[in-house]
Amino acid sequence: MLSALQVLTLVVVGVMVGVEFAVAFVLNRILNALPGDGGQLGRAHGGRMLGAVMPFWYIAALVLVAIWAAAGWGHHGNGRTVTAGVLLIVSVLMSALLLVPINNRGKTWTPDNRPADWKQQMSRWDRxxxxxxxxxxAAFALLAAALV
Incomplete structure (x- = not known):
């Protein structure tokens, strides 16, 4: 049972990492290169779409890691699992406190109502x-290492 939980957790966290990596290093670069208002409109749409899904995904990942840590208490590698959970907590707090407020503003912008500093705000979100x-x-790597 623990093995199935570990595999499920790795898949959920791994796919989440892949999506977030793609946003950071592929999608936003494509959107930034679009002419005219295309990039801003694409970011607004992406903010609405992913903003609706990612909170549940992050919480599900955190819950799975917590269950893994509890079920695997005393097993080899559990310290890595707990550390991965702490990192996911940091990512959730960082998201809620720093990224979500920017995203909530950005997802409502259109070329007609966006603020003058919208590019700076998006740059801050990117960083x-x-x-x-x-x-x-790092959390995903620790979870993978916990199995070794």
Whole structure:
């Protein structure tokens, strides 16, 4: 049973990492290169779409890691699992306190109502997102290492 939980958790966290990595290093670069208002409109749509899904995904990942840590208490590698859980908590707090407020503003912007500093706000979101991606990659690596 523990093995099935570990595999499920690795898949959920791994796919989440992949999506967030793609946003940071592929999608946002594509959107930034679009001419005219395309990039801003794409970011607003992405903010609405992913903003609706990612909170549940992050919480589900955290819950799975917590269950894994509890079920595996005393097993080899459980310290790595607990540390991964702490990193996921950091990513959730960072998201809620720093990234979500920017995203909530950005997802409502249109070319007619966006603020003059919208590019600076998106740049700040990108920088914070890079840090969050590094944190969740570290959590994923620790979960994989916990199995070895």
């Amino acid at each position: 914070l997102h890079y840090v969050r991606v590094a944190i969740i990659i």
